[in-house]
Amino acid sequence: MDENGALVNVIGLEKRFAVSAGVFSRVKGYIHAVDDISFDIPLGRSLGLVGESGCGKTTTGKLLARLMDPTAGHIYLNDELMGRIDLAEIRGQELKIFRRRVQIIFQDPYESLNPRRTIYDTVEEPLRVQGTGILVEREARVVQLLELVGLTPAASFLFRFPHELSGGQRQRVAIARALVVNPAFVVADEPTSMLDVSIRIGVMQLMSELAERLNVSYLYITHDLAVARYMCHEIAVMYLGKIVEQGETEEMIKNPLHPYTQALFSAVPIPNPRRDRVAIGIKGGVSAPIDPPQRCRFYDRCLVGDQFCHDNDHPPLEDKGAGHRAACYKV
């Protein structure tokens, strides 16, 4: 455990993708999908990563699950089993153990389960590739997990194929697969966004309940603020590869500082129709982060930006009091 008790430390993380005009042409530029971001996820707490489509949420999640290697920066995991590790440096056996500690749940439950394998095969897979236990133990563990995620009676699900299950049931299978190895940290990439509204709540409830029971922290990726509010202790708002604001969930919702966050939060429908919505403006559409100019990423869409914002580099993410951080010169 490091001094501030964080499970995950991310420092200066960057991921760029080369863009080329054609197959044989040379590189035209780079998409700065994740652009120098730093944050911590304290042990036993979940961080919500919120932002528009294409802002780099999934890329961040995959970097944290080491499904991609970063262009620059460091990710540290402070794990009770493994000690403090730098994700970029683990190899071989250590990487394999890491796979037990960090898991990922994908957005699309129709694509994240192999259509030719039974539910049992899918949930047992992590145990088998990890060489955990003997067959009967693994069987028992799979049954236990299916029951944990609410697929009961487990025996009736074990040997079904994904196409025989509903979207919600599939996502529960994916949750079981992620949790079967007892991870400490799970990246959940919009796990409910493809599900019917009616079953979302159930899956969300299950996930937050399991986080408590199994002592798991999530990086919970979503573009839905209400979901982040329900699931997470803290929220980080991303815009074009940058974290523009981060803080405690309730504090963020009550008191958003960054112009982008204010716009984003005011766009959330308010349940009570008589309550006035404080519509805060935003202009233009989201641009692709291909070699962005050296100024505030949000400048082109910001209504309060001025010459100073134009002339200076992207503002640093600074503490604006009580751990509420924002990256804006005007706050």
Added chain:
Amino acid sequence: MVEITQTQLTELTEPMWRIRLRLLSRSFIENWRLFKEYPIGIIGLGIIVIFGLMALAHPILMKYVWEPRVYDPVIGYDISILAHPSPPSSTHLLGTDPLGRDVLSQLLYGTRFGFSLGISAALVSVIVSTTIGALSAYYGGLVDVIFMRLADVVIMLPFIAILIVLSALIEFNGFSLALVYGLLVGFGGQTIVIKSQALSIKVKPYIEAARAAGGSDWHIIFTHLIPNLMPLSFLYMMFTVTGAVFAEAALSFFGLLNIRMSWGIMINTAQAAGYLLAGPEYLHLMLPAGLAITLLCSSFYMVGRALDEVVNPRLRQR
């Protein structure tokens, strides 16, 4: 080690292997139900079954019914008939060939040969194309470039012409022909088809989930990638059988194969003795073998077409 709570809520009532067996038969029945809806496939399958029975019949007939001295497809000779080739009769249902051998016996013997040739070639091609397609798609890079350029070259080759040229260098028997034909198909167009399918499977999140679980490259290739390629590979096997049987016939016709007897050799024998266009009374020399080649080729092709219908809509719907 997994910690297992002592309260195991569910007891499996059946051993796992029995459940798996049941699943397998269930998916087989399911696929059969789909296949049945395509008459073309049923006809093809029917023809294949008939050929299968013919192939089985030959050794039995040789052992219990036919006198080997007379009916052996290669060295048999009927001395009781004065002039060969003789037309169909009660002793020789399809007559005899210019060398006095029984045509029906040759036809049945050739069936077995055609079958084993076609299926071995198909097996070789499917193993090669699935392995290379999967590896190229999975690893990309140089491996991919090399094999794909090779495939581009092979795909442009006229197979029959190449086989004829090769036969000047290698002495082809049934086995080596199956091998070479299978390799040509396997390294050629089939690889490209399988690889493009593999590319679309490679990017599925379940592959990423397997990696996140700690699965090695091998594990991912063999438990996720290749099983999802199998339907397509199996489909292409059908087309390879057709091609191999046809190639054998063509090469035998030119007398380039070192094999004892086949449908192609039957036609070659008739042709060499000058009976190819000698008139309707010598039709029994050509027609059975020619028809057999055509039917066997088309039957596997028809089954392939029907399988295509079974496999592809389901791939799309997933």
